[in-house]
Amino acid sequence: MSEETAPDQAQVKALRQVSTIWLVPVIALAIGIWMLVQYMVSKGPEVSLMLNTAEGIEAGKTEIRALNVRVGVVTDVRLNKDYSAIVATAQLEKDAERMLKDDTLFWVVKPRIGKEGISGLDTLLSGAYIQLQPGRSEEKKTSFTVLEVPPVAPPDTKGLRLMLYHNEAGKLGVGDPVLYEGFTVGRVEKVTFDAQQKRANYQLFIFEPYNSLIRKRTRFWLTSGVDLQMSAEGFNLKIGSIESLITGGVSFRVPRGNDPGKLITEDMTRFRLYDNLKEARERFFDEYLEYVMLFDESVRGLSAGAPVEYRGIQIGTVRQVPLEMPKALEGFSNKQIPVLVRIELGRVYPTLEPGQLARIKAQLEQEFQAGLRASLKTGNLLTGALLVDMEIHPDEVMPNIQRYGEYDIFPTKAGGFAEIQKQISAVLNKVNEMPVEDTLLTLNRSLRASQRTLQATEKMANELAVLLARKETQAIPGEIRESLQQIQSTLNGFGPDGAPYRNLEQAIHRFERVMAELQPVLRQMNEKPNSLIFSGEKAKDPIPVGRKQFEGQQ
Template identity: 70%
Template sequence: MSESSPPQAKKEAIKQISSIWLVPIIAVGIGIWMLFQFITSQGPEIVLKIDTAEGIEVGKTEIKALNVKVGVVTGVTLNEDYSAIEVTAQMDKDAARMLKDDTLFWVVKPRIGKSGVSGLDTLLSGAYIQLQPGKSGEEQRTFDVLDIPPVAPPDAKGLRLVLTHNEAGKLGVGDPVLYEGFTVGRVENVTFDTETKKAHYQLFIFEPYNSLIRKSTRFWLTSGVDIQMSAEGFNLKIGSIESLITGGVSFRVPKGREPGELITKNKSKFRLYNNIKQVRERFFEDYLEYVMLFDESVRGLKPGAPIEYRGIQIGTVRKVPLDIMASKKNFSNREIPVLVRIELDRVIAHVKYDNLDMLRASLEEEFKYGLRGSLKTANLLTGALLVDVGVFAEEKTYKHQSYGEYDVFPTKAGGFAQIQKEISSMLKKINNLPVEDTLLTLNKTLETSQKTLLAAEKVATELNSLLAQKDTKAIPGEIRESLQQIQATLDGYGKDGATYQNLDQALIQFEQVMTELQPVLRQINEKPNSLIFSGEKAADPIPVGGRQ
């Protein structure tokens, strides 16, 4: 190296990274860590199917469990066939364990329903989706949102029952379940089976009232107001205010029945009856079926009408009419068949029979002595009929008959029918009377009477005219004078009159003459010839009173 050349610096490659790069590296690491934390902290994404998106807002509507946020709605879209709304929700990581196949969702918003008022807090905060955790072991990510909140959670303490009925619409979700008027449960689900064509009503009975459910328990519809009209008058029963508004279902073990074993199995099935009367009737399972043939109108006789013996129910009418045999081609002079049941449990309450065979044999024997059934008015206001059974001594003729597969219970025309027949017979006799001839004769008589009355009226008029004349008015005065003269003449023959005194003197003289003639008459009686020949002079008579 020469003295004139400048000094040269040594060049060496630097291998150390600058510390400035630590900042972005740390930032990237933090970002990756935050992304990892975000991903790992996120729960599963679920899809909720709902009928309407009313009140649902993306990013605002929360999903809560026990009032704790566990998710948020992230999307709202229509499904492929536009039949429902699909709501996408992002759940928290901790909420994953709640998502089972029995998990329930429903929208909480202001409601006024059968069970009361709820969701008033959402008036300010907005609607949210309530989650009820499931207990099943099978996970699920797609759910149907309920229209109304459930009555009780799946793990609630109590008993679930299923009632079946032939008709839907008898009960609604939330309707009360009553025991002796006290609410002990709710209707929580209503479905209809298209195969069996029966409605299913699922009840939830709260604990400890589930201990009231026995094998013999019966359920019936409660209308809130029960009005019954019978021979005793009107019977009005009013339930609770809630049942008065919404109705409900009541249950108990009917009186006189054994309760049976306790029901503990969930979703045990029971039959739902229309009323308590139907419950009582269904307990009479041992019965004899007969057909009664009536030759009178059965209007007013309905299925369920009682069959009574002296006011005591012994059976029930089942079908009115039973049928009309197809082999008959006309209805003229046909009897109407009515299917009836004579129920053993009703009869043995008064007469002891061991079984149906004994009851049948006894009835056959009673038929020979005049046991008959007849129609009788049960209610004059509604025209309802019942079948009255009694013994008619004049009905001694009986021959066993059958109608199809049923034996015939002999009948007799009821009292009202008999009265109708008698009235009809009387009307026929009246129709056969010569009413027209009688009316003609009566008309002639009336015409003659009218002429007579006119003649009498004419005579009366003439008489009145005659009496009004002056000569006629003078007649009474002349008659009065004649009567006075007659009275004066009669007075001349009185005791003080001259005629009477002259007659009295003549009678006295006649009496003296007769006294003087008595001796002559006596002599003539003694000697009839003394008037011709003289005889001895008779001695002077001596008065009897003069002898001493």
């Protein structure tokens, strides 16, 4: 076969062109990478929130809001490792990252009925959400504790934060008002308890411009809605504001008449919290002298806190009634009751110089020598409350006992009422010592002798009348007869029908009635000497005795 007649052969070459079908997965991959980058770039921070309870919190539904604008959502809710709290994880938007500072606050918004009214009603339909309050600090933070109640004031609010301490917890609650002369100038922000010092701490926030009222010597005390005090000064009723009437609160001011001190501008300055205004006033007097007063009379009505006065001016306070007796003086045989008092020098001297305390004590010793004595005095007749009153008695002698345990003795004198009781008792003792019964017996014998004399006179007058009626007597000369008739008339005047006899008989009967009425009184005085002051059983009225019955007894 010739070359001209041979068949043609195909030539195979490699194809270098890529098919367009592969563009689809490439583009999809690029879009995915771009979306991932956009998600990573736009993704906000993730925060961890610690809660006491997960009530109303749902993963994927509960929103995080700032000024009612959604800035994130809760993505996970779980228990912590020791099951003591709830840990919620929230995903925030990118723009919310600048809000997360060290002082950022979170709290759950839900329906509440609190001290300031009803709040969170809009969450009845939409559900609870977590409110975010942006912080102002420079330090960033991603783990927070959710507050149980909304904060009193934002971190950037102008004002002053103070710390009060008290030995007992439960005195104040978050949101309670801080009052100045009845006007709300702040709120209680936080309540904590220091386990080491065993004290409750109450953090207050005083709004500007009222923070200028806080001075170094400011005193804080608890305010209740109704304050009723009953003391030697009488009844004292105070009613606070409507809010304090429902929830209570805390009040403050500088005690009147005292130097307020410098202005407090530093946050978290500590002050003591007193139970009431009276305690705040009393504790203001830090300089005092303590004495023991020994009273021989009853101290019923005298209580701790009663005033110690000098001519109506309070110079101290009763601290303990009664004071614990030393073992050497224990027992009912000791008639004196010890009472511990404080002479508070701040009430008399506005400022005390170093060494003045000892000088004042020496002056009091001289006053004791001059007759300064303390006595119990009724402060309120309605309540029976007593107070301690001081007065100068120059005739008084210093007591032999100068010390009572570790305290000096303040000389005392029986009070006015006790003195009256002693005087009445002395009078009654003298009356009891009088021979009243012997006197009555002698008087009765004298009355019986007088009656016998009158009866003899009556008999003589009757015999003389018989004698004059005889003929022999009538024969006597007329002059003698007239004389006898005059004598008879005179004797007849002393007879039963005569006025002297009747007057004497009436006087005797009256005297017997007086004696009969006096005998129960004397008997009651012997049995109960104080019956002239205090009420007793009334003696029965004496029953008059008839004349004939009286003569029959004779």
